[in-house]
Amino acid sequence: MRDKVKDVANRIKGLRLLAGFSEEQMAAWLNISKDSYIRYENGEDDIPISIIYEIANIHGVDLTDILTGVSPKLHEVCYVKKGEGLSVERLDEYEFEDLAYKYANRKIEPLLVTLDPKNNPELVIHQGQEFNYCLEGKMKVIIGDKEYELNPGDALYFNPAKPHKMVALDGKPAKFLTVIIL
Template sequence: MPRSTEAARAARRAGNQPADAAAAVPATKIADLWLGQHLRGLRKMHDLSLEQLAERCGLSVGALSQIERGLTSPTMRSLRRLSEVFNVPMSQLFHEGDLPPVEELGRIVRAQGRRVLSLNTTGVQKELLTPAANGALEIYLVTIAPGGSSGPELYTHKGEEGGYVMAGEMVLEIEDRVFHLKTGDSFRFKSQTPHRFANETTQETVVVWTNVVG
């Protein structure tokens, strides 16, 4: 099923809209609706109320409710916390692309088969370039819109990460150090070190980002 068609159906289910109204929903809104519906499903599967989930992940009930209804998208820090509470890898929160042939499962990812995570409120889109299998290596194509960021706060998670700036510029904060990266620059650091990233320019930034889950 094409990604846009599946997302439109998710939008209709989430908002109880007729087909012609859902078709007019902007792609960014559809992405928020899909992610919110997916997170609500995980919460229900774990038999958690909004209040219980809020206590475990450190977000407010109001913020979680807005995320589940597709009214806003979480920051990278919030999404990491939610994936830890639900005990699922980040890749499981991405919208699925086209299914690959059996012989390519776990080995090859075609362009149209990439899993995509769009955090429109913060201006970040992540495309998973590696198969969504139980491996330690995850490679992403990260697009950061002008003014976009991982969120206002530093965050941590398990593993190690590195990347290469393909286009544009990026501010990378690691603990109390601020690095201004330009096209062609690269980086590496321990993911347990508090960090955040941002695009403070008026041009889009594209980064190939690698995570090794420890």
């Protein structure tokens, strides 16, 4: 995983340098400290997926460009068989599988997410809108000071600009579909 983090970090640094932006500018646009941005860009810290989305938006590139170094090519249909989504190894607390990574100019980002019950992630924020649909297990979604318990078949739509996180319940993994509207 460390090599993948370094590859993503190098692509982010390359985009910044090509655009002529400073580390200070990027940190300010991302609303993080310059030190945090530098650690992300140097591959010293895992970059939250929400930060990668924002970096992609700043540079006008697809998320897939940053994650893989290859631009998505499909414009009509993107067919992804079970288990063949792009593994997005960003945070140890969440296992992401991008289900539309081959489709260019996406307006939504559908991700299959697996929660490990041993993990307690930090709250995150990002732009857009978010939809979560619980597929397996039991999970809790914390949004600001409110908590929502989701069982298979339950759904939640919310503003991800509010600090939020998802955790597995009952000591068992949980799996859910999240759709982020960009």
